[in-house]
Amino acid sequence: MTKLPTWADVGLVPLISLTLAALVSAGVLLAIGQSxxxxxxxxxxxxxxxxYAWGYTLYYxxxxxxxxxxxxxxxxxxxFNIGGEGxxxxxxxxVALVCLALPWPHWTIALLAAMFGAALFGAAWxxxxxYLQAKRGSHIVITTIMFNYIAAALLIYLxxxxxxxxxxxxxxxxNFPASAHLPQFQEIPILQGLFQRFGADGLPRLNAQGxxxxxxxxxxVTFLIAILACVLVWVMLWHTRLGFAIRAFGKSExxxxxxxISPLRIIMIAMLISGALAGLMAINNVMGQSERLVQNSxxxxxxxGIAVALMGRNHPLGIFLAAVLFGFxxxxxxxxxxxxxxxIELRTVVQGLVILFTGALDQMVRMLLGAFFAKKGAx
Amino acid sequence: xxxxxxxxxxxxxxxxxxxxxxLKGISKAFGSVQANKDINIAIPRGTIHGIxxxxxxxxxxxxxxxxxxxxxxxxxxLVNGAPVTIPDSQSAIRAGIGMVFQHFKLVQNFSVLENxxxxxxxxxxxxxxxxxxxxxxxxLSREYELDVDPDALIEDLSVGHQQRVEILKALYRQAxxxxxxxxxxxxxxxEADHLFRILRGLRDQGKTIVLITHKLREIMETTDNVSxxxxxxxxxxxxxxxxxxxxxxxxMVGRKVLLEVEKKPSKVGEIVLSVKNLAVKDEHGVxxxxxxxxxxxAGEILGIAGVAGNGQSELLDALGxxxxxxxxxxxxxxxxxxxxPRANGKARRDAGIAHVPEDRQSLGLIMDxxxxxxxxxxxxxxxxxxxxxxxxxxxxxxxxxxxKMATYDxxxxxxxxxxxxxxxxxxxxxxxxxxxxxxxxLLLIGQPTRGVDIGAIEFIHKQIIALRDxxxxxxxxxxxxxxxxxxxxxxxxxxxxxxxxxxxxAQTDERELGMMMAGMGAK
Numbered sequence: 001m002t003k004l005p006t007w008a009d010v011g012l013v014p015l016i017s018l019t020l021a022a023l024v025s026a027g028v029l030l031a032i033g034q035s036x037x038x039x040x041x042x043x044x045x046x047x048x049x050x051x052y053a054w055g056y057t058l059y060y061x062x063x064x065x066x067x068x069x070x071x072x073x074x075x076x077x078x079x080f081n082i083g084g085e086g087x088x089x090x091x092x093x094x095v096a097l098v099c100l101a102l103p104w105p106h107w108t109i110a111l112l113a114a115m116f117g118a119a120l121f122g123a124a125w126x127x128x129x130x131y132l133q134a135k136r137g138s139h140i141v142i143t144t145i146m147f148n149y150i151a152a153a154l155l156i157y158l159x160x161x162x163x164x165x166x167x168x169x170x171x172x173x174x175n176f177p178a179s180a181h182l183p184q185f186q187e188i189p190i191l192q193g194l195f196q197r198f199g200a201d202g203l204p205r206l207n208a209q210g211x212x213x214x215x216x217x218x219x220x221v222t223f224l225i226a227i228l229a230c231v232l233v234w235v236m237l238w239h240t241r242l243g244f245a246i247r248a249f250g251k252s253e254x255x256x257x258x259x260x261i262s263p264l265r266i267i268m269i270a271m272l273i274s275g276a277l278a279g280l281m282a283i284n285n286v287m288g289q290s291e292r293l294v295q296n297s298x299x300x301x302x303x304x305g306i307a308v309a310l311m312g313r314n315h316p317l318g319i320f321l322a323a324v325l326f327g328f329x330x331x332x333x334x335x336x337x338x339x340x341x342x343x344i345e346l347r348t349v350v351q352g353l354v355i356l357f358t359g360a361l362d363q364m365v366r367m368l369l370g371a372f373f374a375k376k377g378a379x
Numbered sequence: 380x381x382x383x384x385x386x387x388x389x390x391x392x393x394x395x396x397x398x399x400x401x402l403k404g405i406s407k408a409f410g411s412v413q414a415n416k417d418i419n420i421a422i423p424r425g426t427i428h429g430i431x432x433x434x435x436x437x438x439x440x441x442x443x444x445x446x447x448x449x450x451x452x453x454x455x456x457l458v459n460g461a462p463v464t465i466p467d468s469q470s471a472i473r474a475g476i477g478m479v480f481q482h483f484k485l486v487q488n489f490s491v492l493e494n495x496x497x498x499x500x501x502x503x504x505x506x507x508x509x510x511x512x513x514x515x516x517x518x519l520s521r522e523y524e525l526d527v528d529p530d531a532l533i534e535d536l537s538v539g540h541q542q543r544v545e546i547l548k549a550l551y552r553q554a555x556x557x558x559x560x561x562x563x564x565x566x567x568x569x570e571a572d573h574l575f576r577i578l579r580g581l582r583d584q585g586k587t588i589v590l591i592t593h594k595l596r597e598i599m600e601t602t603d604n605v606s607x608x609x610x611x612x613x614x615x616x617x618x619x620x621x622x623x624x625x626x627x628x629x630x631m632v633g634r635k636v637l638l639e640v641e642k643k644p645s646k647v648g649e650i651v652l653s654v655k656n657l658a659v660k661d662e663h664g665v666x667x668x669x670x671x672x673x674x675x676x677a678g679e680i681l682g683i684a685g686v687a688g689n690g691q692s693e694l695l696d697a698l699g700x701x702x703x704x705x706x707x708x709x710x711x712x713x714x715x716x717x718x719x720p721r722a723n724g725k726a727r728r729d730a731g732i733a734h735v736p737e738d739r740q741s742l743g744l745i746m747d748x749x750x751x752x753x754x755x756x757x758x759x760x761x762x763x764x765x766x767x768x769x770x771x772x773x774x775x776x777x778x779x780x781x782x783k784m785a786t787y788d789x790x791x792x793x794x795x796x797x798x799x800x801x802x803x804x805x806x807x808x809x810x811x812x813x814x815x816x817x818x819x820x821l822l823l824i825g826q827p828t829r830g831v832d833i834g835a836i837e838f839i840h841k842q843i844i845a846l847r848d849x850x851x852x853x854x855x856x857x858x859x860x861x862x863x864x865x866x867x868x869x870x871x872x873x874x875x876x877x878x879x880x881x882x883x884x885a886q887t888d889e890r891e892l893g894m895m896m897a898g899m900g901a902k
Contacts, residue, residue, distance in 0.1 A: 241759050241760060241765075244752070244755065244759045247748075248752075248756060251746075254741050255741065255742050255744065257701055258699070258734070258743070259756055259757035260723040260726065260757060262723065
């Protein structure tokens with residue numbers, strides 16, 4: 001098969017795949033008697049049309065970046081970590097325990113401690129399947145799936161019996177102290193202006209103290225940490241000895257052993273990093289948004305991470321872009337449910353189509369393009 | 380229809396039409412690379428026709444065009460004198476062309492019979508096809524020494540038998556023209572001899588055989604005519620009986636090639652490696668290496684001769700730190716750990732043992748990695764490749780790769796190209812450059828020239844001799860007796876995990892070594 005030029009490979013192929021997914025989605029909408037144009041308008045407005053919309057899209061994207069990176073690090077070691085969901089829930093437990101442990105003097109200190117807790121718990125949850133894989137050959141796909149269920153059950157138990165404050169009805173932890181509150185986008189000085197609220201008359205709305213009022217969005221400083229994580233993962237994979245060994249092992253275990261790379265060591269380290277990244281997602285949703293630990297806190301982001309990694313071609317930059325796209329789908333889909341008669345479940349259908357076309361069928365597009373470029377090259 | 384009928388039909392046709400295949404002006408380019416340039420060739424019916432050339436000369440591209448994998452940019456294909464277009468492999472099969480690939484395309488957990496009918500079933504129900512195939516297979520087996528148990532599973536068959544299944548598949552599809560791509564690369568000498576007997580039998584029945592290879596000896600022993608390719612062009616087509624290995628080699632490479640290795644007498648120094656009672660068990664607990672003992676001195680090449688699978692691989696693995704072993708191994712006076720976490724490839728490299736593994740594609744290289752990453756592979760902890768305590772200096776590694784590529788004549792000299800894009804010979808040069816360039820105390824080198832073209836063989840042999848002359852000890856494992864005889868200062872023959880005896884090349888011959896390799900002859 002002809003090799004595509006790089007720009008076509010990384011730019012054109014995903015673009016065509018996305019267009020195909022959009023066309024099929026439009027067909028589905030027509031089939032249920034809805035207008036695709038209206039749906040697209042609502043989705044774009046709801047996910048990108050305002051700073052408020054962006055505030056949600058980037059919040060979801062932040063979570064997906066962490067889980068996408070988690071899948072990618074394991075993938076480069078030849079391991080398919082499907083346990084991001086459970087590792088992220090355990091990360092949430094780590095965050096909750098840290099945030100509830102002390103009256104934190106400042107959010108920065110709370111953040112650092114909570115990051116440590118999230119990474120530690122996520123990594124610990126990945127460590128057991130990793131050890132079983134390295135020592136006993138138990139397949140990591142199976143064990144990490146099982147650990148997702150164990151994590152869910154464990155958290156329900158802890159939330160109902162241990163972390164739930166007396167007298168509270170729902171299975172959730174106590175609210176975190178206000179000092180552990182992470183700055184959301186509307187609270188960050190340089191971004192603040194974007195989120196100012198205006199009345200129907202076009203004038204800024206003021207509160208009782210005469211101060212301007214701002215839109216509340218869940219996106220928070222964790223977004224910046226996610227970007228930092230992308231950079232660090234990139235440096236780790238392509239500019240350190242560890243990353244070299246991880247990638248070598250992932251490509252060929254036999255060759256890695258010949259080179260003196262220990263499989264046990266690489267499997268453990270890669271999975272610990274992967275679990276830590278999945279766990280770090282909890283900084284975004286548990287600490288940055290709900291500010292308490294609730295049941296099923298990861299709400300599927302662990303699984304979406306697999307799609308994000310697939311679409312992002314296991315490169316941090318690709319993961320960032322794919323995570324933003326999935327954030328768009330998530331938030332745009334929610335807007336559909338709110339503002340139209342289109343059922344919110346359709347967002348799952350659209351996501352499914354995006355995964356299908358960008359992940360599973362992307363070779364098809366590549367082959368067609370390859371034939372096109374081969375013809376062009378021949379003439 | 381029986382095989383005899385096929386042969387009969389063939390024989391009458393042969394009288395009318397002299398050429399089974401004619402290619403006229405075939406050209407094919409991949410981007411800027413001209414893989415085939417205006418190829419003209421005519422292959423007479425009922426002959427074995429060799430196509431020889433270095434890796435990357437365009438042999439495989441040409442055959443892929445003939446089998447419908449690629450379409451030629453220009454040119455004409457004639458089968459039995461009639462112009463044909465071959466857009467896909469189905470059309471090739473319809474035109475009577477069968478192909479046996481270097482890497483077999485068999486379903487491992489299907490039986491021989493099931494593999495033979497796969498894709499050629501007569502209808503949705505298999506029983507009648509299987510019965511028919513069983514009968515035809517029986518006829519073919521008797522006729523051509525192609526005996527294979529039709530009910531055996533592929534995964535239980537030896538490589539040689541698997542290859543026969545591929546040939547049977549083609550014959551079952553009534554192929555009149557059989558193309559074999561590097562068929563002996565994976566065979567033992569015995570299996571290769573058997574294959575050539577089969578091919579000669581097929582030819583005598585009127586089939587046309589195209590044999591693609593880079594081994595001169597096979598061409599000389601087996602073919603009727605031979606065409607030589609070099610850099611995408613057909614340089615010559617000659618009658619095999621009227622040529623010599625030397626002139627074929629010269630045609631292939633484009634310059635005079637030394638088929639014999641020139642070397643000075645060795646200047647032997649101290650004992651570098653001392654091995655006592657080294658034994659290795661495989662993962663099933665079977666002892667593969669049964670207590671071997673030997674010494675290697677500085678400045679000498681110790682050759683290990685033997686048929687593949689008699690413990691040589693385990694010997695290399697044990698010394699290279701890949702397999703756990705028992706016994707005593709002393710390198711320059713220091714005992715090496717043979718089990719546990721300290722027995723690994725990196726520890727051995729640190730101790731001064733370099734290892735060019737037998738299987739470069741699965742052990743020695745990571746095919747998806749760029750050349751520069753492969754040059755760092757196994758030596759990625761080398762301080763020269765580090766920027767600081769945390770970061771690797773990829774630039775330094777790329778620069779070092781560029782200089783190694785120049786020294787070891789790796790083509791094309793592009794450090795960022797993935798290993799899989801290089802020809803076999805150039806892949807091997809990358810491994811050799813990485814392992815030899817550090818002047819190791821001891822070099823372990825297995826099958827140094829397997830799947831490597833003639834020009835590169837000469838180069839690699841010279842490098843091995845140069846390393847010896849610089850005072851390194853070399854342990855050479857090869858199934859090619861020629862190679863062992865011409866490079867080694869001493870030869871040990873292995874059979875069934877044991878050493879059968881030691882010889883000096885000048886005082887022995889291939890016959891004696893061959894007997895020892897078969898387990899006969901005393902110490």
